[in-house]
Amino acid sequence: DAMVIQNPRYQVTQFGKPVTLSCSQTLNHNVMYWYQQKSSQAPKLLFHYYDKDFNNEADTPDNFQSRRPNTSFCFLDIRSPGLGDAAMYLCATSRVSGLVSYTFGSGTRLTVV
Amino acid sequence: AQSVTQLDSQVPVFEEAPVELRCNYSSSVSVYLFWYVQYPNQGLQLLLKYLSGSTLVKGINGFEAEFNKSQTSFHLRKPSVHISDTAEYFCAVISGNTPLVFGKGTRLSVIA
Numbered sequence: 001d002a003m004v005i006q007n008p009r010y011q012v013t014q015f016g017k018p019v020t021l022s023c024s025q026t027l028n029h030n031v032m033y034w035y036q037q038k039s040s041q042a043p044k045l046l047f048h049y050y051d052k053d054f055n056n057e058a059d060t061p062d063n064f065q066s067r068r069p070n071t072s073f074c075f076l077d078i079r080s081p082g083l084g085d086a087a088m089y090l091c092a093t094s095r096v097s098g099l100v101s102y103t104f105g106s107g108t109r110l111t112v113v
Numbered sequence: 114a115q116s117v118t119q120l121d122s123q124v125p126v127f128e129e130a131p132v133e134l135r136c137n138y139s140s141s142v143s144v145y146l147f148w149y150v151q152y153p154n155q156g157l158q159l160l161l162k163y164l165s166g167s168t169l170v171k172g173i174n175g176f177e178a179e180f181n182k183s184q185t186s187f188h189l190r191k192p193s194v195h196i197s198d199t200a201e202y203f204c205a206v207i208s209g210n211t212p213l214v215f216g217k218g219t220r221l222s223v224i225a
Binding site for chain 2: 106
């Protein structure tokens with residue numbers, strides 16, 4: 001089935017050690033999003049790509065970066081993870097012509113030790 | 114800026130009882146409204162969405178929601194809940210070209 005796949009499902013990283021989370025899609029959607037969801041909170045948008053155009057939310061820390069090498073893949077890089085970055089990270093996609101239809105991946109739960 | 118308010122952070126309800134989860138939005142322009150469900154350690158699953166047309170929207174798992182423009186509400190309802198409905202429920206909105214914005218969520222706990 002066409003879908004959004006996030007790897008890994010669970011990631012443990014050390015304080016300050018760079019970590020990369022991966023998202024791939026087989027839907028050929030133009031737009032890809034990264035949301036951060038901390039425990040018992042709502043998902044919060046970090047940034048999104050409209051094709052290759054990068055759109056950063058104003059309050060996203062500089063510690064968070066993203067790359068989209070092609071339509072299918074998008075990566076979230078955390079340059080120096082802190083304990084406060086422990087969260088579920090959700091990737092989503094949508095079509096430009098149908099921005100109202102988002103497809104979410106299963107998420108990656110990041111633990112910082 | 115677009116915002117969504119979920120009035121109840123937690124809703125306990127007995128099995129087979131009806132439930133309503135409340136959601137209000139703020140926008141002066143046309144909106145698209147959504148309800149998502151999230152089970153522990155999982156991603157978000159779309160329950161239903163309102164784009165246009167009929168204000169009563171039916172979704173999966175027996176849920177429905179009613180769009181009320183005058184009250185800027187989009188409450189989620191189910192006439193009879195099951196233990197398996199225990200989860201976190203998020204109301205969300207898209208307005209114009211802005212990405213999806215979520216409410217803070219309501220934790221539904223179904224009691225046997």
